[in-house]
Every structure is written in structure tokens, then in C-alpha cells.
Amino acid sequence: MRQKKPIVTAEVVNEFGRFEADARSEDGRVNGLWTPGFSDLRHQRDLALKEFAEGEIKGNEVPTLPVNVRLVRNTKVGTAGEPDVRIVQSQGDGYRTINSEDVGEKWLTSLPPGAAWAADGTLRKGDLTYMVIDREGAARNRFRQQSQTMKQVEGAASSKLEELRGISAQSEPTVEVLPSKGPIKSADVFGKIFKK
Secondary structure, three states, X not given: OOOOOOOOOOOOOEOOEOOOOOOOEEOXXXXXXXXXXXHHHHHHHHHHHHHHHOOOOOHHHOOOOOEEEEEEEOXXXXXXXXXXXXXXXXXXXXXEEOOHHHOOEOOEOOOOOOOEEOOOOOEEEOOEEEEEEEHHHHHHHHHHHHHHHXXXXXXXXXXXXXXXXXXXXXXOEEEEOOOOOOOOOHHHOOOXXXXX
């Protein structure tokens, strides 16, 4: 059987050649928060999560991240250099500033575009400082955040239940807060409301 050939090339090619978007860019624009190594690992994880959602791979085949990298503001916006407490808060959460010894790690393969070393040895991009935490610390922080969110969800569900009790004296409504199978979505926030 003879193989069919396309009559017209369907991809867009400009005068500079073909462009392929990757973890560094979105719609051809460079992502200013892209960090060589870490952003690539996140991108690979996101692709694996997509494959998992489509049933192509098992959950244990989705890679975990070795660290979490974040950019933290140094000074308050709109002030004449007044220090921002977010660096101290991040350190309290277990983050440390990235230093020159970190370059070459799997999660920091090279300096991010536009970043430079400050006099104190920290890696900065403008008014932002690069900070990192190991996998265990990041997992602990994520667990704490999710626990706090669930407490707020349960509190919101309870207040809705009290509101329903006031509306309907003949029935006794109950609220069941269902655990989420992933990130909390707006549909998961208040659970399901049932009347007995």
C-alpha cells in the first residue's frame, strides 16, 4: 500500500525557522520565573500527571520533586527599601537562600536568566531572592497548608449547616465533607449538603 503524503505542511514556520515551546516559554514568551533544572523537573512532573490522569502510567511512576524553589521579595513594594518579612517567614518554614554551591545540582543546572549574585552571596533577580527547601520540608509545609485548608473548609461547612438549621425547622440537615483526590477545586470546597 502506498503511503499518503500531506499536500500542505500544517505547522507554522516563520523566517527564523520553527519554534517549539518548552518549559521556559509559554506562547513563545520567556517565563521570567523559569529556573533551569527545577522548572524542567516540574514540567516533567506535570506531563507525568497528565499521563496518569489519562491512565497511561501508574501513580507510583509520577516523579516527585527533590526540592521546592521559590522567589521571595526582599523589600516591601512602594516603600523606600523597607525590608519585607517574607524572607524571615520563609526561613521559619525551613527555606534557605540558594548559594553558589547549589549551581550544578539537578534542580539548579545554571543561573536563571536575569539572576545575579548579591554581595551577601544570595542569588537574586531584581528585588527577589531565590530560596530552596528539601523534599521532606516541602512535603511537611504542603501537608500543613492542606490541613489548614481542610479546617477552614470544615468550618465553612459547619457555618452553612447552622444557616440551614435556622431555615428549616422541620428537617435536620447534615453536611458531609468529602476528602479530595487531588488539589482542592471550587466544587470540593463546601462538600455536599444532605437533608435527613
